Amino acid sequence: MSDKSDSKKQLIIDKATEVFAAKGFKAVTMKDIVEACQISRGGLYLYYASTEEVFKDVLEAQELKESDGKNVEEMLDKSAYDLLLWFIKEQKKEILKRKNSLIVAKYEYAFLCKANGKPEAVKNAFETAIAVLANILERGNESGEFDCENSAAMACSIMYSIEGMKVCAATFGMSEKKVDSELLFMINQFVVA
Amino acid sequence: MSDKSDSKKQLIIDKATEVFAAKGFKAVTMKDIVEACQISRGGLYLYYASTEEVFKDVLEAQELKESDGKNVEEMLDKSAYDLLLWFIKEQKKEILKRKNSLIVAKYEYAFLCKANGKPEAVKNAFETAIAVLANILERGNESGEFDCENSAAMACSIMYSIEGMKVCAATFGMSEKKVDSELLFMINQFVVA
Amino acid sequence: MSDKSDSKKQLIIDKATEVFAAKGFKAVTMKDIVEACQISRGGLYLYYASTEEVFKDVLEAQELKESDGKNVEEMLDKSAYDLLLWFIKEQKKEILKRKNSLIVAKYEYAFLCKANGKPEAVKNAFETAIAVLANILERGNESGEFDCENSAAMACSIMYSIEGMKVCAATFGMSEKKVDSELLFMINQFVVA
Amino acid sequence: MSDKSDSKKQLIIDKATEVFAAKGFKAVTMKDIVEACQISRGGLYLYYASTEEVFKDVLEAQELKESDGKNVEEMLDKSAYDLLLWFIKEQKKEILKRKNSLIVAKYEYAFLCKANGKPEAVKNAFETAIAVLANILERGNESGEFDCENSAAMACSIMYSIEGMKVCAATFGMSEKKVDSELLFMINQFVVA
DNA sequence: TATGAATGAGTCTTCATTCAT
DNA sequence: AATGAATGAAGACTCATTCAT
Numbered sequence: 036m037s038d039k040s041d042s043k044k045q046l047i048i049d050k051a052t053e054v055f056a057a058k059g060f061k062a063v064t065m066k067d068i069v070e071a072c073q074i075s076r077g078g079l080y081l082y083y084a085s086t087e088e089v090f091k092d093v094l095e096a097q098e099l100k101e102s103d104g105k106n107v108e109e110m111l112d113k114s115a116y117d118l119l120l121w122f123i124k125e126q127k128k129e130i131l132k133r134k135n136s137l138i139v140a141k142y143e144y145a146f147l148c149k150a151n152g153k154p155e156a157v158k159n160a161f162e163t164a165i166a167v168l169a170n171i172l173e174r175g176n177e178s179g180e181f182d183c184e185n186s187a188a189m190a191c192s193i194m195y196s197i198e199g200m201k202v203c204a205a206t207f208g209m210s211e212k213k214v215d216s217e218l219l220f221m222i223n224q225f226v227v228a
Numbered sequence: 229m230s231d232k233s234d235s236k237k238q239l240i241i242d243k244a245t246e247v248f249a250a251k252g253f254k255a256v257t258m259k260d261i262v263e264a265c266q267i268s269r270g271g272l273y274l275y276y277a278s279t280e281e282v283f284k285d286v287l288e289a290q291e292l293k294e295s296d297g298k299n300v301e302e303m304l305d306k307s308a309y310d311l312l313l314w315f316i317k318e319q320k321k322e323i324l325k326r327k328n329s330l331i332v333a334k335y336e337y338a339f340l341c342k343a344n345g346k347p348e349a350v351k352n353a354f355e356t357a358i359a360v361l362a363n364i365l366e367r368g369n370e371s372g373e374f375d376c377e378n379s380a381a382m383a384c385s386i387m388y389s390i391e392g393m394k395v396c397a398a399t400f401g402m403s404e405k406k407v408d409s410e411l412l413f414m415i416n417q418f419v420v421a
Numbered sequence: 422m423s424d425k426s427d428s429k430k431q432l433i434i435d436k437a438t439e440v441f442a443a444k445g446f447k448a449v450t451m452k453d454i455v456e457a458c459q460i461s462r463g464g465l466y467l468y469y470a471s472t473e474e475v476f477k478d479v480l481e482a483q484e485l486k487e488s489d490g491k492n493v494e495e496m497l498d499k500s501a502y503d504l505l506l507w508f509i510k511e512q513k514k515e516i517l518k519r520k521n522s523l524i525v526a527k528y529e530y531a532f533l534c535k536a537n538g539k540p541e542a543v544k545n546a547f548e549t550a551i552a553v554l555a556n557i558l559e560r561g562n563e564s565g566e567f568d569c570e571n572s573a574a575m576a577c578s579i580m581y582s583i584e585g586m587k588v589c590a591a592t593f594g595m596s597e598k599k600v601d602s603e604l605l606f607m608i609n610q611f612v613v614a
Numbered sequence: 615m616s617d618k619s620d621s622k623k624q625l626i627i628d629k630a631t632e633v634f635a636a637k638g639f640k641a642v643t644m645k646d647i648v649e650a651c652q653i654s655r656g657g658l659y660l661y662y663a664s665t666e667e668v669f670k671d672v673l674e675a676q677e678l679k680e681s682d683g684k685n686v687e688e689m690l691d692k693s694a695y696d697l698l699l700w701f702i703k704e705q706k707k708e709i710l711k712r713k714n715s716l717i718v719a720k721y722e723y724a725f726l727c728k729a730n731g732k733p734e735a736v737k738n739a740f741e742t743a744i745a746v747l748a749n750i751l752e753r754g755n756e757s758g759e760f761d762c763e764n765s766a767a768m769a770c771s772i773m774y775s776i777e778g779m780k781v782c783a784a785t786f787g788m789s790e791k792k793v794d795s796e797l798l799f800m801i802n803q804f805v806v807a
Numbered sequence: 808t809a810t811g812a813a814t815g816a817g818t819c820t821t822c823a824t825t826c827a828t
Numbered sequence: 829a830a831t832g833a834a835t836g837a838a839g840a841c842t843c844a845t846t847c848a849t
Contacts (some may be wrong), residue, residue, distance in 0.1 A: 043833090057343060059254065060253050061252065061336070062254045066817085074834080076835085077834070078833080079830095080819095110230065138334065142332055143332060145399035146399050147252070149401070161400075188409065188410075192410060195388075195393050198391075198392030198395060199387070199391035202335055202391060203388065203391060206338035206342060206348070207338055217381075217384065217388065221385065224417065236808095258843075258845085259842085259843060267809085269810080269811090269812095269843095270845090270847085271808080271813065426812085429812090445726065447641050447722070448726065451838085451840065451841085460813080461815060462812070462816095463812095463814060463816095463842080464814070466840095470841090471840090514636065525725040527720055529638060529640070532784065532785050533641070541785070545787035547786075557680060580778070581774075581775045581779050582775040582778055583776030583778070585778030586776055589774065592728060592742075593734045593736060602767065603774065606768075610803065643822060654832055655822095655824085655825095656824090656825080656831055656832065657829080659823090659824070659825085664823090
């Protein structure tokens with residue numbers, strides 16, 4: 036049961052992810068999801084009672100997927116610069132991915148949550164990213180690879196920039212070249228030549 | 229006619245602005261606007277055929293309001309540093325304003341426009357801001373107040389950061405202190421001490 | 422507006438009364454009422470948000486109608502016996518009326534109210550009837566027309582009997598003859614020959 | 615098979631009785647019964663195809679239970695007065711039992727049956743009770759314990775009263791004291807002091 | 808211009824009923 | 829016999845949109 040049930044949930048999450056990526060959060064109806072999954076109306080309700088519940092699982096699945104590549108052990112060996120490159124590459128991927136960008140849906144959802152007084156998962160994901168980057172910067176400072184007075188502030192500043200790029204890219208688009216130059220500009224602020 | 233008609237439109241825009249700020253774009257119905265304006269259903273349709281049309285005018289009105297303070301003549305006299313302070317102050321205001329933040333509604337709208345292949349006004353506003361800031365930086369470079377190799381790139385980077393802050397503040401909140409330190413961090417990159 | 426609105430409400434109440442009489446309370450859907458009234462789904466919702474709200478007004482309208490014939494002034498002149506006959510006749514009418522008997526709907530509704538902890542209007546109507554009858558008996562006692570030791574108890578007993586008859590008649594039917602003989606049997610307990 | 619099958623049916627009937635007592639007839643769904651029995655949806659359908667079929671068996675089981683105490687042989691020895699007391703006590707129990715009162719469900723069901731032109735079991739149960747009571751009254755008349763001109767009419771009148779009390783008690787409640795005084799009032803009409 | 812009653816399409820949600828296991 | 833996932837029909841409810849006044 037659990038297996039079958041899980042695989043059905045997975046199907047729903049996968050298809051729903053595409054729907055949310057295409058339409059944002061609020062514009063998605065249970066009917067949209069039902070049609071994307073090619074299941075019956077009642078069938079969806081066996082697993083999820085609302086688009087919000089589906090979206091929560093979609094977000095969770097995204098986070099899992101994003102953390103997939105982050106094999107902690109192999110990270111430890113790398114230089115701060117390599118880690119930075121990896122981090123930046125990941126962010127670039129997210130900024131540019133067209134098909135599955137949940138960024139606007141995420142902000143819509145977070146916004147509605149705020150309006151309804153619910154706690155926000157979106158905030159946590161953002162703060163985790165800042166912490167990871169700050170850590171990388173710190174290591175670079177220690178190893179002499181980077182020259183960055185205040186790692187925490189710099190990490191924060193960079194992440195706001197990246198967040199801005201994500202939103203802009205998802206809504207009115209950014210070329211890969213533009214993203215590259217922006218990211219390069221940012222890391223040049225502290226990478227020792 | 230025109231006067232009366234305009235004042236009615238203005239009423240609708242004012243009230244609708246509050247509604248969009250509170251609920252985003254997609255969640256707003258014609259009924260919401262009708263109720264906020266305390267006019268009749270039919271009355272609203274005399275002026276606007278859809279929430280989208282209302283929102284377009286809301287955006288336009290916002291831009292007008294934002295450019296209100298920008299008296300070009302008195303600008304010309306000021307130092308680049310003063311202009312920068314003014315620009316940053318304006319941005320800070322926008323980041324922090326709670327009641328009327330249309331940022332999420334804007335992105336929702338831009339996102340839906342993109343999905344529908346319509347042209348985007350949001351992009352233009354963003355690019356205008358970059359141009360204004362770049363101009364200020366350039367002037368500062370020339371006068372020796374700033375030291376910034378690539379004004380255009382810096383302006384762009386800063387605006388992405390600010391955009392990220394706007395979105396984050398609107399969804400999961402930012403304290404004024406946090407905003408101040410972020411902005412300070414940014415301008416310290418190029419302001420000559 | 423109020424006039425038009427009221428007449429529409431009246432139409433709904435009239436048609437809904439038939440529906441409730443035919444199907445009871447719980448079995449009636451908003452759709453049933455819509456179809457009986459030949460109005461649109463949304464049209465009904467302009468006036469009533471649920472079958473319960475419609476039913477409340479149906480009950481109220483019934484009570485008004487039932488008290489219509491009771492011209493207080495002309496009552497005062499009559500003998501206790503005449504009043505009793507009038508009362509009994511009214512009850513008989515209610516017991517036997519086929520088309521508009523709301524009795525089962527009433528009890529269903531009262532039952533559901535009780536299950537949901539809501540106050541009940543049905544109880545009040547019943548107690549009012551007891552009070553009226555007790556009053557009549559008292560007058561008869563005083564005038565010597567009746568011989569009834571405990572008017573209140575007798576009124577109560579009779580009303581339970583009548584209530585039982587109403588329910589039985591509405592569900593598995595009673596002939597007029599049977600009703601007559603029952604009512605006669607009851608009043609013979611205290612009417613002085 | 616039969617044994618196992620019967621015990622399963624018994625379980626369903628027992629649990630369903632509680633459900634019908636709590637919600638009436640029409641408001642009960644197959645899902646409600648399934649959940650009360652903690653069996654599977656399909657499982658219930660092996661035994662019953664509709665709530666109506668379940669309810670029929672629930673009614674039947676009630677009648678059996680009610681006639682349980684009526685050991686005919688030991689009845690014969692008793693005086694008419696003792697029999698009357700027993701009868702009244704049984705009725706009182708039914709009037710007052712809160713948890714398992716099926717009275718409203720019964721009337722709802724009978725009412726729906728009438729609307730659908732089906733035969734009615736409820737009527738039979740009522741008439742049986744009248745016959746039993748008439749019989750007791752007759753015996754009392756013969757033994758001189760009672761003085762009741764028309765036993766059949768009196769039995770009928772009493773049963774309507776009791777039916778009214780059952781319905782009233784189930785819907786808007788009656789205190790035990792009130793029930794006692796009503797019953798006492800009734801039997802005083804014919805019991806020889 | 809302005810009103811708001813009315814309509815009906817669209818979505819939500821719940822269940823009776825079936826069926827593969 | 830028994831399960832419970834799945835389906836789809838039925839009813840609730842909300843709104844965009846129209847129209848007579």
